[in-house]
Amino acid sequence: MSIRLSRRYALKGAGALAVTAAAGASLKSPAIAQNAPIRIGSVATLEGPFATGGQDGYRAMEMLFQAENMTIGGRRIEWIRESSNAQADVALARARKLIEQDNVDIIIGPLSGAEGIAMKDYSATLTGKTIVNGSSGAADTTLRNPSRNFFRFNTDGTQWMAGLGNYVRRTLNVSEVTVVAGDYAFPYAQVFGFSLEFCRAGGRANYLWSPLGTTDFASQIAQIPRSSGALVVVHGGTDGLAFMTQYAQAGGNLPIIGGSIMADQTMLSARGPHRRLMVGMVAAGPMADVIDDPNWTDFVARYRRMPGAFPSPSIHAVNFATNTMAVIRALKEVNGDLSGNQANFQRVLAAQKFKAPTGADVSLDHNRQAISDIFLTRIEERNNQPMTVAFQRATQINQTLGTPEAAFLALGAPSRTNTGCIAAS
């Protein structure tokens, strides 16, 4: 008994010593502030449904930091990675930990929609800290109640649909579509972006919503009106796979128009009858596997050299890369100087204009939200491998899709009942 007790005390003592030593070290660091490291924290989903996406985002960040030799303006970059699980409260707790315990200067993250809104709200309470988005795409992160400390250099879910509605109505000459979509925030935003254009161009749309995680779509498929000229599918992951498989099995043959996360590798790498319908599917989004642009070719080549890289970067790798590029560029411009509560750094960051990995020009609007290019993509089989190929580019799409901001806000937030389908007057 006495041995156990004394061992425990010894351990405690050692622990206390270690803590004191650590505290001592951190107290000393301001004395060499000149070359103190720049502390950059990051939050991405390394757990939960988007774990591979989070990993890929960090892969892209690592690639960009390594290209700078982990040093900017003579200051070393100290990168502290945190993980979330796509839940807003978890992302918020990790962001707090980065700011309060790790004392980071800048956070890059998070990955998913609700997390983004939580971190935007948190950033508004901070002084002298900057949060730059990772890959989250909810519109309201920057559209309503924006925070002066939150910057987003990637486009949002509504922007991603730019050009698709007009393409379906005018180029494909389809006058009525049926939209099948998940019943949650991200599909609302995507459907809103599609419908706004499609209905304004004189199209009519029917909507069939289903909760996230639905696996049997048979009865919904039976309800698709025969008058539909195309099917707009705004599902992702297993929901999308289940829907497409069952639609194919039910003998469905309408042309398929996809949301931005329909054409990801979950759908393309899975085998099954859905593939027959997916080849030729037109979708819109911020990137494609094949983009005829030297910036993209170069980025993909560098990305593929990273350990564990996919044949083609995911949407999350591209978004994290775009945001990280902005931070690196701004830090270089201020020569690593974050003094004055980062006021100068934030001013320089907001004024960044550069080419994203896809070759799209990126700049920020007054809400610090990206204005950039959106690609129309088509799925083609190349070397027996289905991939998305960009065939058209809508340039410089802003967050309100060209509508004056006041008028866009007056339309209200996208929802199941507010689909954005308003016929031109």
Place this chain on the structure above:
Amino acid sequence: MSLQLFLTIILNGLTLAALYFIVASGFSLIFGLMRTVNMAHGSLYMVGAYIGYALWEPLYDQDAWYAWYIGVLAGMAAAAAVGVVMQKTLLGWMQGQELRQALVTIGLSIIVADQILAGFGGNPRQFFAPDAIFGSSYVPGVGRYPTFRLFQIGVAVAVGIGLWLLLNRTKVGLMIRAGVDDRAMLSACGVNVPVVNIVVFALGAALAGLGGVIGATAQPLAQGVDGRFLLISLVVVIVGGMGSITGTAIGAILVGLAEQVGQALFPTYSVILTFVIMVVVLALRPQGIMGRAP
């Protein structure tokens, strides 16, 4: 709503019910004899589906016509084997301690899910039915309808009749039914009850494995299906009555119809309809529709 749409939705409900019945009958069987609430039943579904897939895929690549049937047999065998190991090493010696068994099986289901994630990764997978039952067939009043979904009904009916014959017409069935009523007396009559338990557990697990392969042919197979099918099995068995094959069939039909009708009429709230049925049954007939009063 047109008559054709109405009939299609009813048929969708029945075919979905067929899948639920196959999975839940195993759950009900295990509970009926051993009073074991096997919270790892969904894991057995997942084990059957993934192991079946691992054997099916290379054969399918070689265009073997029997690939899917091998997948079914492998899935059933794998689930049965895991079930036997579970019963022999863990659940057997804690017989009668329901809470302990429930907790142990929950723990097992977490371990199994993580092992499958490590082994197979997170991408969804899917079986393709053999050509004989692929595509669509003509159904009067409905039109073209996926053949595989009709096949599901056939399998469920076969499972139902098979179980009924086993329980009512064989000596093993006699022992199982006797065990439900009085285990101690059955043991005193010289029947080796632990062996009967293992046989029943293997059978119940094999049904989960069968459901796994059939389910993964109709719907994508991905992480998380274990929890979904455990929940469905629980609801079906609670509604139908514990340990009754007829009750399980009635429960499965109610849940399957509720899900599809709900999806057609009010998609966002369709999940609630299933639980409304459960609440009504629990309020009016707590032992379930075909359950025996305690």
